[in-house]
Amino acid sequence: MLAGALLLATFVPVVLGGDARLRLAPVAAAVLGVAAVWPRALAGPHTLWLRLARLMSHVVHPVVMAIVFYGTITPIAWVTRVFGRDALRLRLDATAADADVPVVQVDRRVAVARDQHHLVAEPHPLGTRAELQPAVLVGDAGDLDVGAAVTAPAPADDPGEVDDDVRWITGARAPKHPPLLTPRTRVGDARARASVYNDPVDLYRLRLVRGDLLTVRLRSAPGGNLALGLWDAKTGQYDLTNGRTRHLIRSADRPGPLETLTTRIKASGTYYLSVIARHADGPDTTYALRVRRR
Numbered sequence: 001m002l003a004g005a006l007l008l009a010t011f012v013p014v015v016l017g018g019d020a021r022l023r024l025a026p027v028a029a030a031v032l033g034v035a036a037v038w039p040r041a042l043a044g045p046h047t048l049w050l051r052l053a054r055l056m057s058h059v060v061h062p063v064v065m066a067i068v069f070y071g072t073i074t075p076i077a078w079v080t081r082v083f084g085r086d087a088l089r090l091r092l093d094a095t096a097a098d099a100d101v102p103v104v105q106v107d108r109r110v111a112v113a114r115d116q117h118h119l120v121a122e123p124h125p126l127g128t129r130a131e132l133q134p135a136v137l138v139g140d141a142g143d144l145d146v147g148a149a150v151t152a153p154a155p156a157d158d159p160g161e162v163d164d165d166v167r168w169i170t171g172a173r174a175p176k177h178p179p180l181l182t183p184r185t186r187v188g189d190a191r192a193r194a195s196v197y198n199d200p201v202d203l204y205r206l207r208l209v210r211g212d213l214l215t216v217r218l219r220s221a222p223g224g225n226l227a228l229g230l231w232d233a234k235t236g237q238y239d240l241t242n243g244r245t246r247h248l249i250r251s252a253d254r255p256g257p258l259e260t261l262t263t264r265i266k267a268s269g270t271y272y273l274s275v276i277a278r279h280a281d282g283p284d285t286t287y288a289l290r291v292r293r294r
Contacts, residue, residue, distance in 0.1 A: 160192050164201045166272060167237040180204040180273070181291050190289040194226055194277035201240055202275040204289075208265045212293040216252075216261040218275060224285035227253035228261045229274040240274060253278065265293075 010024045034041050080087065160177070162168045169177035180188035192202055208214060220226045228251060231239070235247040249271075252261040265271075277285055 158193050158199070160190070160202060161199065163203050164199070165203060165238050165240045166231075166235050169203055169205055169272075170237075174205075177205060179207045179270075180289075181206045181208065181293055183207060183209050186293055188291045191286070192275075192289075193284040193286050194220075194275055195284045196277045199284075200277045203240065204273045204275075204291075206271045206273055206291065208268065208271055208293060210265055210268045212265040214261075214263055214265055215292045215294070216259075216273065217290045217292075218252075218259040218261075218287060220257045220285050220287040222257060224257050224287065225255060225278045226257075226259060226285060226287055227251065227274075227276040227278050228259045229276065230261060230263060231272040231274065233267075233269040233271060235272055 007025075007028045010021050010028060014020045031042070163177060180190055188206075190204060194200065194202055206214070214230070216228055216230070218226055218228055229248055230250045232247045232249055236242075236244060239245075239247060250261055250263045252259045273289075273291065275287065275289060
């Protein structure tokens with residue numbers, strides 16, 4: 001690189017109509033010869049060259065970018081503003097009859113859909129794709145009513161969150177998510193909410209003993225359809241999020257608000273019980289969960 005720079009400095013004046021700087025040619029040839037025979041000898045000069053280039057970049061780049069920005073972009077912005085053009089459509093048009101707005105979720109309060117026939121959730125390992133039902137559809141065209149979304153009452157906090165995967169209920173977060181069932185307890189109960197929009201999975205820890213007969217009963221609110229899944233102790237930190245089902249032991253996903261699951265535990269350890277929102281008529285589905293070991 002250094003030899004090439006010296007050669008350019010030697011012959012560029014010729015292109016510009018001047019005389020060649022021949023005194024630089026021997027230096028370029030020497031540098032090129034040393035680079036071919038003993039390249040390590042040029043490590044020091046090469047490092048200095050890179051440092052000089054870096055120093056120059058701190059000066060040249062801001063200057064060039066300032067020239068480009070203030071010399072082209074800023075004048076174009078001034079001209080478009082003078083002529084009233086709104087290329088990015090940032091102004092609100094109160095006279096518009098139809099606002100082309102895609103699906104929007106506003107602060108977990110209101111889901112607004114433009115076309116409910118084309119809304120589907122991501123595929124989940126326990127079943128097929130679930131249709132999403134819009135909670136609010138304003139007008140025939142599905143216009144977004146921001147005022148209605150902001151003023152709509154927000155649901156009460158779910159004390160169990162965040163509990164969407166193994167990562168969030170184990171390790172340092174385990175104290176906030178005590179086991180729903182332990183070898184010292186026979187029955188565990190939980191009441192919570194699941195939502196196909198923003199909270200599709202609730203996960204619970206179960207500490208079970210070999211030979212236990214585990215019975216799970218899940219009842220959701222009318223119109224809800226929740227799925228159950230039992231996962232073994234080797235379930236990965238993000239297996240549910242990533243759709244991995246290798247460690248899924250048993251699942252239950254029947255139509256209707258009631259799900260049951262029964263299985264015999266083959267090895268002692270920590271298991272995970274998932275409650276997954278499959279379909280709901282509203283943004284949230286409340287449910288009551290009871291687990292029992294015998």
